[in-house]
Amino acid sequence: MRRITAIAAFEIKRIFQRRRSFLLLFGMPLLFTFIFGALFTGDGETRPKISVVDQDRTEMSQILIEEIKNAGAVHIKMEDGESASEKLANQEISGYINLEKGFQEEVLNEGTPEIQFVSSPSFEGAGLLEQIINDSLVKLQITSAAAGFYEETTGEEAGAVREKISDELASVPAAVGTVTVTKSADQQTMNNLTARSAGFTIMFVMIAILSSTGVLLEARQTGVWYRMMSTPASKAELLGGYLLAFFLIGWIQFGILMTVSEWLFDIQWGNTLANILLVSSLLLCTIGLGLFIAGFVKTSEQQSVFGNLIIISSCMLAGVYWPVEIMPDFMQKAAKFIPQYWGLEGFTELTARGGTISDIIVPIGILLAFTVVFLAVGMKRVRFE
Structure with a gap:
């Protein structure tokens, strides 16, 4: 376990030594949230x-x-x-x-x-x-x-x-009254700014983790992986260290973005424990997707190109850039086969309806199912020798 944590700590330190990482991890999600959240907010x-x-x-x-x-x-x-x-x-x-x-x-x-x-x-x-x-x-x-x-x-x-x-x-009083149904009396209604914040946080976390998982391919290309395998650490410990690093990097990014968006945009994320489980499931799914893509490409550059294309296009379909409700019916049905859709469903339940863990069991379960499939295929296809 000590070797796994040492590898994870080294990789996290390496990621945050790059200045441009801060722009990708934190600057871009907040900027996109502000632009698209204001665009779709129906004010005067x-x-x-x-x-x-x-x-x-x-x-x-x-x-x-x-x-x-x-x-x-x-x-x-x-x-x-x-x-x-x-x-x-x-x-x-x-x-x-x-x-x-x-x-x-x-x-x-x-x-x-x-x-x-x-x-x-x-x-x-x-x-x-x-x-x-x-x-x-x-x-x-x-x-x-x-x-x-x-x-x-x-x-x-x-x-x-x-x-x-x-x-x-x-x-004459209005004949129709509007009632907002929430499961918590203190819960605020979810507006488009909240939806876009959750969506762009998901998108940029996925991009960052995908970029991080490319390190495995980069290590193979440069021979770093072979040198590390010559150390007392086993292959399982090396892979476990990298996966732990990706998970922690994702949580650092998600945690800071959720905190800053709550401060800047007054976004209420809802039940804390439920958010921890939902975000963890989403991160595991994203790591699995990164390994899945790595199993079908040869270089880290190819993974970056194809991965970003897949993530951005699937985020569009899943409702990150705009509400799913404004899309045609066949696209709304197709969105249900995308992990980001279920991530947004979970955040909607927590932020808009004041839901708890029991209310997001389905999104979490589907995300974990995606994780199992992605990891099974990715671990089978990725070769480091």
């Missing part, structure tokens, strides 16, 4: 920008515009026709709404005014915005018709009645 700054060209400039047109604003789906800005067209052509906005002259007159006459919505072909929210415009217009027409009828019946001014009706509608 990421809403589509829509311009409104109000040629009517009447009370009714202003009411409609306010209704669309209050829906909160898009960011509204007033423009003239020429400016809106130019911004759409330059892709500065996703589209613009055009209200023609005579809009108020048409509404007061209980007609249906024509509203144009011009958008770029790439704007996927066009259908939603069209529905919001139609709903707002119907609400305006109903309010106007009711105010007109009330004015004829009571003689009260229609404008005042419309204002009363609008105030009453605005004060």
